[in-house]
Structures are given as C-alpha cells and as structure tokens.
Amino acid sequence: MGYIYADNAATTKMSRHAAEVMLGVIENNYANPSSLHSPGQLAAVQLAESRQAIAEILNCEPREIIFTGGGSEADNQALISAAAIGQRKGKKHIISTKFEHHAVLHTLQKLEKQGFEVTYLDVHENGIVRPEDVKAAIRPDTVLVSVMYANNEIGTIQPIRAIGAICREQGVLFHTDAVQAVGHLPIDVQADNIDMLSLSAHKFHGPKGVGALYARKGVALTSLIEGGAQERGKRAGTEDLPAIAGMAAALQDAVREMDANTAKVSALRDRLIEGLSAIPHSTLTGDREHRLPGCASFCFEGIEGESLLLLLDQKGIGASSGSACTSGSLDPSHVLLAIGLPHEVAHGSLRLTLSPENTPEEMEHIIQAVTDVVAYLRSISPVWNDLQKGIKNYVIQ
Ligand SMILES: *Cc1c(COP(=O)(O)O)cnc(C)c1O
Numbered sequence: 307m308g309y310i311y312a313d314n315a316a317t318t319k320m321s322r323h324a325a326e327v328m329l330g331v332i333e334n335n336y337a338n339p340s341s342l343h344s345p346g347q348l349a350a351v352q353l354a355e356s357r358q359a360i361a362e363i364l365n366c367e368p369r370e371i372i373f374t375g376g377g378s379e380a381d382n383q384a385l386i387s388a389a390a391i392g393q394r395k396g397k398k399h400i401i402s403t404k405f406e407h408h409a410v411l412h413t414l415q416k417l418e419k420q421g422f423e424v425t426y427l428d429v430h431e432n433g434i435v436r437p438e439d440v441k442a443a444i445r446p447d448t449v450l451v452s453v454m455y456a457n458n459e460i461g462t463i464q465p466i467r468a469i470g471a472i473c474r475e476q477g478v479l480f481h482t483d484a485v486q487a488v489g490h491l492p493i494d495v496q497a498d499n500i501d502m503l504s505l506s507a508h509k510f511h512g513p514k515g516v517g518a519l520y521a522r523k524g525v526a527l528t529s530l531i532e533g534g535a536q537e538r539g540k541r542a543g544t545e546d547l548p549a550i551a552g553m554a555a556a557l558q559d560a561v562r563e564m565d566a567n568t569a570k571v572s573a574l575r576d577r578l579i580e581g582l583s584a585i586p587h588s589t590l591t592g593d594r595e596h597r598l599p600g601c602a603s604f605c606f607e608g609i610e611g612e613s614l615l616l617l618l619d620q621k622g623i624g625a626s627s628g629s630a631c632t633s634g635s636l637d638p639s640h641v642l643l644a645i646g647l648p649h650e651v652a653h654g655s656l657r658l659t660l661s662p663e664n665t666p667e668e669m670e671h672i673i674q675a676v677t678d679v680v681a682y683l684r685s686i687s688p689v690w691n692d693l694q695k696g697i698k699n700y701v702i703q
Contacts, residue, residue, distance in 0.1 A: 360518060
C-alpha cells in the first residue's frame with residue numbers, strides 16, 4: 307500500500323483538471339487583464355468568467371466577489387473592513403468564538419489593541435455555537451459577528467443560517483470563515499443570511515495561495531494593499547489568473563460531484579470513527595452528527611499527539627494533531643481547550659481528514675496502525691502507568 311494521505315483539512319492535492327486549466331492559462335492567456343490590447347481583453351474575459359462561476363455557486367453577484375491570496379487574507383480583510391465600518395459609526399464591539407482559525411483570532415487581537423472589544427463565545431462540549439448565545443451577546447454597539455462555517459480541527463458544522471438570521475434582524479454584519487465548508491457543503495449566501503464569506507482554493511483541490519472574499523453589496527471593503535485599481539480598488543496587484551481560473555474549475559467540479567463525494571467520504575469517516583472508538587479511553591472530539599463528511603478527530607488519553615503523528619508517518623500515514631508544536635511550544639490546541647478538554651487530554655489528539663481519493667482498505671490500515679501505535683505509546687508512558695495503577699484518574703472513561 308502506498309503512502310496514505312489523511313490530512314485534507316491542512317491542504318488537498320490539486321485536481322488534474324485544475325492543473326490543466328492553469329497550464330492552459332499560463333501558456334495561452336498570459337496577458338494582463340488590465341491591458342487594453344486584445345490579449346489583455348481575453349485575459350479580462352477569463353477573469354470575469356471565473357468570477358461569474360464562483361458567484362453562481364455562492365448565489366451572489368459577480369461584483370460581490372473579490373479575489374485574494376487565500377483564506378487568511380480574506381479573513382483579515384473581512385474583519386478589518388467591518389472594524390472600519392464600526393469605527394465610522396462609533397460601534398466598537400465584535401462577537402466571535404473561541405475556536406476560530408488563527409487568521410480570525412489574531413486579527414481580532416490586533417483590533418482589540420486598537421480599542422475594539424471582542425466577545426468570544428463558548429462553543430460548548432459538542433463544538434457548536436448556540437444561536438441564542440449570539441443573540442444574547444449582541445449590544446447596541448456591536449458591528450460584526452464572525453463565526454466559522456465549519457471548524458478545521460474537529461469538523462463541527464455551525465448553525466450559520468440561524469446565526470445569520472439573528473444578525474440580519476439586529477442590523478449587525480455577519481462574516482463566516484467558510485474555508486473548510488466551500489466545495490464540501492452546499493452554501494447559499496442569500497439563504498444563509500451571510501454578509502461576508504471567506505474561501506480558499508487549496509481546501510477543495512484547487513491551487514494554493516488563492517482565495518476569495520464575498521462581500522454583499524453595500525458592505526464597504528477596506529483595501530489591505532496599496533497599488534493599482536484591480537478588484538475594483540479593493541485588492542491591488544495583477545490578478546493571478548492561472549490560479550483564479552484553476553480555483554473556479556476546482557470549485558465547479560467540487561460542487562458537481564458534491565453528493566457523490568459526500569456519500570463516499572462520509573462512509574469512510576464513519577468506518578474510522580467506529581474503528582477508532584474501540585480504543586479504550588478514547589473520545590471523538592466534536593459533535594457526531596453535525597460534522598464535515600471527511601473529518602474524524604479524536605483524543606486518546608495518556609499519549610502525546612506529536613509522537614503518535616511521527617510513528618504513524620513511519621507507518622506511511624499522514625495525519626495531523628490539534629496541538630500546535632510550532633516553535634517548540636507545547637500549547638495544546640485552543641480548539642480542544644474550547645470544547646472543555648483538559649490540557650493533558652488535549653495533547654493526545656489526532657485529526658484524520660479524508661478526500662474521495664481515500665479507500666476503504668486504507669481505513670482498515672489506519673485503524674490497525676493507530677490502535678497499535680496508541681498501545682505502544684501507552685506501554686512506555688509514565689502517565690498511563692499512573693492511570694493504570696489508579697494513582698491518577700482517567701479523564702476519558
Ligand atoms: C486553511 C484555513 C484558513 C487559511 O486559509 P489559507 O488559504 O491557507 O490562508 C482559514 N480558515 C480555515 C478554517 C482554514 O481551514
């Protein structure tokens with residue numbers, strides 16, 4: 307069996323179709339869409355067609371889409387734009403959640419330093435925001451609510467439509483980081499009452515470094531980059547047409563194949579959840595029902611996620627853990643802490659995220675490998691020894 311890639315929430319393999327579309331643009335449509343000559347106009351047509359394709363899928367107008375350099379940039383621009391609107395109106399309160407992506411959380415921290423006040427809502431044990439909590443947090447000076455569509459670590463899907471309806475009724479802007487959802491779940495910005503939405507191509511088998519921000523007309527965007535008048539003055543810099551066309555093609559494919567992919571991938575996920583739940587003192591993290599079709603996320607008591615990942619990699623399995631071990635810090639994931647897991651358990655996390663390229667045989671291989679590696683790591687763990695001897699109590703029964 308070849309290497310098993312099960313880290314599709316981190317990034318996906320670009321589809322052959324998206325790569326072919328990109329190569330076609332690189333070779334045949336390389337002029338600058340802002341140029342007045344005919345090759346430039348051909349490039350402008352392809353740019354417009356890509357925008358139209360994405361707008362149709364989200365159910366908005368093409369002029370409500372601006373292209374960005376990915377999901378992080380779209381998140382930054384959405385929050386900074388809403389803050390500027392709030393500043394002009396004297397509204398300096400923002401509502402978000404404890405388990406957003408760092409592109410949102412770090413931008414909010416920056417806004418806090420500039421005098422904005424942020425309420426971080428609880429996501430409860432199941433990893434789902436309650437619309438009534440959003441409603442209760444709204445104040446006369448609230449300018450924005452930002453809640454992610456689906457969480458990238460535990461895969462839980464949020465009640466976006468209900469939250470959007472509350473925001474609409476209260477006259478508060480509503481942004482959603484839909485990077486994990488676009489191309490995987492049906493999304494309609496009108497029906498979902500969304501004012502701003504971030505998406506990223508590399509999470510749905512498109513190219514990396516390109517994304518889009520939907521902003522309902524009337525929502526004034528602040529440009530993050532000074533320069534030319536591209537994207538109606540909201541995002542300076544020559545458009546990356548190969549990447550944008552590749553993103554549009556990948557999204558069209560993802561939406562056309564969505565039902566079939568969801569059926570296939572959720573069956574694989576369900577088998578993983580069944581198989582891994584048999585490991586003693588383990589728990590599925592996040593709600594069992596309201597979760598992304600391809601996401602199985604776990605915590606195992608008495609082990610370190612990093613060691614688990616390294617040993618799985620040696621067995622030919624690429625997975626991910628919630629605990630960010632960047633720059634040697636051993637801080638457990640803010641997402642796992644937000645759903646109420648204690649530090650010692652949050653360290654033993656594993657995230658497996660699937661694509662339609664995965665197979666049932668691979669799932670059996672993963673279940674066996676994780677079961678063996680968890681047993682091995684426990685056999686050499688002093689913490690596990692204490693738990694077994696009753697010196698410490700299990701957190702996960
Ligand atoms: C991946 C991801 C991002 C960042 O997108 P990039 O295109 O990598 O910048 C933002 N939010 C969520 C939920 C993500 O999963």
